[in-house]
Amino acid sequence: xxxxxxxxxxxxxxxxxxxxxxxxxxxxxxxxxxxxxxxxxxxxxxxxxxxxxxxxxxxxxxxxxxxxxxxxxxxxxxxxxxxxxxxxxxxxxxxxxxxxxxxxxxxxxxxxxxxxxxxxxxxxxxxxxxxxxxxxxxxxxxxxxxxxxxxxxxxxxxxxxxxxxxxxxxxxxxxxxxxxxxxxxxxxxxxxxxxxxxx
Amino acid sequence: xxxxxxxxxxxxxxxxxxxxxxxxxxxxxxxxxxxxxxxxxxxxxxxxxxxxxxxxxxxxxxxxxxxxxxxxxxxxxxxxxxxxxxxxxxxxxxxxxxxxxxxxxxxxxxxxxxxxxxxxxxxxxxxxxxxxxxxxxxxxxxxxxxxxxxxxxxxxxxxxxxxxxxxxxxxxxxxxxxxxxxxxxxxxxxxxxxxxxxx
Amino acid sequence: xxxxxxxxxxxxxxxxxxxxxxxxxxxxxxxxxxxxxxxxxxxxxxxxxxxxxxxxxxxxxxxxxxxxxxxxxxxxxxxxxxxxxxxxxxxxxxxxxxxxxxxxxxxxxxxxxxxxxxxxxxxxxxxxxxxxxxxxxxxxxxxxxxxxxxxxxxxxxxxxxxxxxxxxxxxxxxxxxxxxxxxxxxxxxxxxxxxxxxx
Amino acid sequence: xxxxxxxxxxxxxxxxxxxxxxxxxxxxxxxxxxxxxxxxxxxxxxxxxxxxxxxxxxxxxxxxxxxxxxxxxxxxxxxxxxxxxxxxxxxxxxxxxxxxxxxxxxxxxxxxxxxxxxxxxxxxxxxxxxxxxxxxxxxxxxxxxxxxxxxxxxxxxxxxxxxxxxxxxxxxxxxxxxxxxxxxxxxxxxxxxxxxxxx
DNA sequence: CTATAAACGAGACGGTACGTCCCGTCTTTAA
DNA sequence: TTAAAGACGGGACGTACCGTCTCGTTTATAG
Numbered sequence: 001x002x003x004x005x006x007x008x009x010x011x012x013x014x015x016x017x018x019x020x021x022x023x024x025x026x027x028x029x030x031x032x033x034x035x036x037x038x039x040x041x042x043x044x045x046x047x048x049x050x051x052x053x054x055x056x057x058x059x060x061x062x063x064x065x066x067x068x069x070x071x072x073x074x075x076x077x078x079x080x081x082x083x084x085x086x087x088x089x090x091x092x093x094x095x096x097x098x099x100x101x102x103x104x105x106x107x108x109x110x111x112x113x114x115x116x117x118x119x120x121x122x123x124x125x126x127x128x129x130x131x132x133x134x135x136x137x138x139x140x141x142x143x144x145x146x147x148x149x150x151x152x153x154x155x156x157x158x159x160x161x162x163x164x165x166x167x168x169x170x171x172x173x174x175x176x177x178x179x180x181x182x183x184x185x186x187x188x189x190x191x192x193x194x195x196x197x198x199x
Numbered sequence: 200x201x202x203x204x205x206x207x208x209x210x211x212x213x214x215x216x217x218x219x220x221x222x223x224x225x226x227x228x229x230x231x232x233x234x235x236x237x238x239x240x241x242x243x244x245x246x247x248x249x250x251x252x253x254x255x256x257x258x259x260x261x262x263x264x265x266x267x268x269x270x271x272x273x274x275x276x277x278x279x280x281x282x283x284x285x286x287x288x289x290x291x292x293x294x295x296x297x298x299x300x301x302x303x304x305x306x307x308x309x310x311x312x313x314x315x316x317x318x319x320x321x322x323x324x325x326x327x328x329x330x331x332x333x334x335x336x337x338x339x340x341x342x343x344x345x346x347x348x349x350x351x352x353x354x355x356x357x358x359x360x361x362x363x364x365x366x367x368x369x370x371x372x373x374x375x376x377x378x379x380x381x382x383x384x385x386x387x388x389x390x391x392x393x394x395x396x397x398x
Numbered sequence: 399x400x401x402x403x404x405x406x407x408x409x410x411x412x413x414x415x416x417x418x419x420x421x422x423x424x425x426x427x428x429x430x431x432x433x434x435x436x437x438x439x440x441x442x443x444x445x446x447x448x449x450x451x452x453x454x455x456x457x458x459x460x461x462x463x464x465x466x467x468x469x470x471x472x473x474x475x476x477x478x479x480x481x482x483x484x485x486x487x488x489x490x491x492x493x494x495x496x497x498x499x500x501x502x503x504x505x506x507x508x509x510x511x512x513x514x515x516x517x518x519x520x521x522x523x524x525x526x527x528x529x530x531x532x533x534x535x536x537x538x539x540x541x542x543x544x545x546x547x548x549x550x551x552x553x554x555x556x557x558x559x560x561x562x563x564x565x566x567x568x569x570x571x572x573x574x575x576x577x578x579x580x581x582x583x584x585x586x587x588x589x590x591x592x593x594x595x596x597x
Numbered sequence: 598x599x600x601x602x603x604x605x606x607x608x609x610x611x612x613x614x615x616x617x618x619x620x621x622x623x624x625x626x627x628x629x630x631x632x633x634x635x636x637x638x639x640x641x642x643x644x645x646x647x648x649x650x651x652x653x654x655x656x657x658x659x660x661x662x663x664x665x666x667x668x669x670x671x672x673x674x675x676x677x678x679x680x681x682x683x684x685x686x687x688x689x690x691x692x693x694x695x696x697x698x699x700x701x702x703x704x705x706x707x708x709x710x711x712x713x714x715x716x717x718x719x720x721x722x723x724x725x726x727x728x729x730x731x732x733x734x735x736x737x738x739x740x741x742x743x744x745x746x747x748x749x750x751x752x753x754x755x756x757x758x759x760x761x762x763x764x765x766x767x768x769x770x771x772x773x774x775x776x777x778x779x780x781x782x783x784x785x786x787x788x789x790x791x792x793x794x795x796x
Numbered sequence: 797c798t799a800t801a802a803a804c805g806a807g808a809c810g811g812t813a814c815g816t817c818c819c820g821t822c823t824t825t826a827a
Numbered sequence: 828t829t830a831a832a833g834a835c836g837g838g839a840c841g842t843a844c845c846g847t848c849t850c851g852t853t854t855a856t857a858g
Contacts, residue, residue: 011824011834033317039813048836053815114316116373117309118232123374131373142394152396159385160394162366167358170365174315174330175322186358194393195341195359197351210802210855238844247805252846409829431715435818446831451820508714515711515770516630525771550793557764557783564767565759572713572728573720584756592791594749608808608850636839645810650841 007054019045020052021066028063029104033111036063060115060122067108068129075133079141085150086188088141093168093184100172100179113173135161164191206253218244219251220265227262228303232310235262259314259321266307267328274332278340284349285387287340292367292383299371299378312372334360363390405452417443418450419464423506426461431509434461458513458520465506466527473531477539483548484586486539491566491582498570498577511571533559562589604651616642617649618663625660626701630708633660657712657719664705665726672730676738682747683785685738690765690781697769697776710770732758761788 023044028036038059042049056062080088099105112130116123138161145151151160164187171177222243227235237258241248255261279287298304311329315322337360344350350359363386370376421442426434436457440447454460478486497503510528514521536559543549549558562585569575620641625633635656639646653659677685696702709727713720735758742748748757761784768774 008833013835016835037813038815046836049815050817051835054834110316113373114313117313117316120374127373127375131375149396151394155389155394156385159366159382159389162370163362163386163389166365166367166369167361168365170361170369174312174326175319176326176330183358186355187362190354190358190362190393192394194389194395195350195354195391196393197348207802212804215804236844237846245805247807248846250804253803411830414830436820437818444831446833447820449830511771512711512714515707515714518772521772525773529771529773548793553787554783557780557787560764560767561760561784561787564763564765565756566763568763568767569759572710572724573717574724574728581756584753585760588752588756588760588791590791590793592787592789592793594747594789594791605807610809613809634839635841643810646841648809651808
């Protein structure tokens, strides 16, 4: 019960916070997550180790904050709605594929996904701050399509979105295939039509 | 270039090999992957550290071998084929869901999935030895369904299987939801029928 | 060369000064000198660290001030002079032995003696404020004895006092023996008579 | 009770042991005892920190071993015995004074004396290995003088030796005076004759 | 039925990073 | 304006493991 006195966030050094984020992102790209080190981040940032330990519980938490810092508003816009569901989905997924193929994006994202697998606490934060908002915009778009009748009424929209995004993520995470535009097109088409032959 | 003389596998101690596997699996369950150490495995197995370093390059490799030791023949049987594709898929996926909900299975599998995300070499082995065989049986079953006309001819079967298995894996890995029988049923139905309303 | 502006001693908080002394003496007894820290003193005294750094250069200096605060007038009285030199020396040395055997006295005194050995500056202050006054009263008493003829005229009184007090201090500091009343009696007798057999 | 398994001294690296001693003695002379650091010794010696922690409990213990390594046989010879006690004592004490005035000797010896004051365990080792053997040779010489009648029979020889050596040590440790040849001569003469005037 | 070479257990070694404590400085807040 | 509070850059602590490297000691063929 004897927690050590919580630090006072109002006295926190913004300069140090930024330097730590920059250092963490740079280093994870240069040396990889396994060789990423609190000590290394502190040294690169010109900061005492305690300044990191004071505000974060682990290198994963630092990286998550660094990665999500200022990215939160990306999801505010939502998906485009041109009335053509397939086209809208393909448009956004193609852009996402390009992003996932960007090397500077890969290292921290992979690291966080992996760290989350073994750390329940972290995975909750990772999901809540990155995956869930990214999923929600698809859910919203599909619901809109349901109201126009473009999508069947009884469908579990959440599961449908998973069927679109999880294969994408999995392929990338496990390196089981390339994330090409053709691939995402196939995903979207298959999701919309299903396997069953049409009469 | 002067590699150290390769050890002679024929003189290898089977007793030690098994003890190392047992220790690795037990420890990953008890302390988690991050706190799993080569020294800890060696001590628990009653084995010198060098005996581990002689045969494996990393703790992840040990764990992968330990986890897959004797499990390889599981995939030989293939999926059941009762003629009812949906029923067959649901039957197997439900069993898999039960397996993934088993605590002793979770720790090493999560660990390996996570380690693979940051280690390309390991991920190839992980995919090749665990994911790919597991996927293949689904691919085969779907191809059979294509020949009976139960599944449309033009479908990319590989992608279809991903749309079934990846949401399942992702949900479990990221802890975004429970793996229930209802969930897998929904997945199968959605995959087979697609989102589009039928006329 | 631009020394920081010297603090104004007239505005100094007497309450803080006392609290720091109390805390320093209490802590050195509880945790020992090596684990005595400025932060610990400040926390125990309910004082900001800077209030200590403003007025003292080191924890040794704090402790020396704390230890000598109000003890300076002890030496004003001088030694008793009953006309019997041996009796007077034994009387005072026995009392001193009792004092050195007091646990609350030991910790700070040992700490200061030790710190002085490695810090020339501190040792000068320690000697000047504690050792030298304590020695001087013995010197005065011996000089008086010289004038009465109780002590030979040519004797180097300073060295004689050292021969009385140093064995005493050394025994205590190095723990090479107990400081008993018998011991100090032996010292005094030996000093007065010398080793050489009398005819 | 659960002590960690004692290391096996037979497998100890002699090379490392020597390197650690050399580094410790060099560093204590260069930076002083307070700034002497286990980390610094390890770095200078080209040795892992654990190799120091494995064999010694503290920097003081390292220094004591380094200082006494190979010096133990110095005391084997004993004091000269020319039949003239005063001359013999002065001869040896003058040499000791010269040694104590040697700068390379000072730093480790001061450090050990100081550390011993606050660490009972260490002080026992310091006394047992350095002070006690140094004292014993004087005790033996005085006992021999007692047998020839040069020294009175009833004298407590141990205390007499303290009266000779402690003023010497104290002067040096506390820097209360120079250790000159004249000083040691005065000490010896005073000890032998005592303060009381002879008839 | 040895003898000999390997794999083995044990663990010391030079290192790196951990997470903590404290240093001495600097800044912010309330009296 | 001073002092409490405490965040900061920094350095060392003592610990845990890393991966390498001897040490004897099994052990298991090849002579």
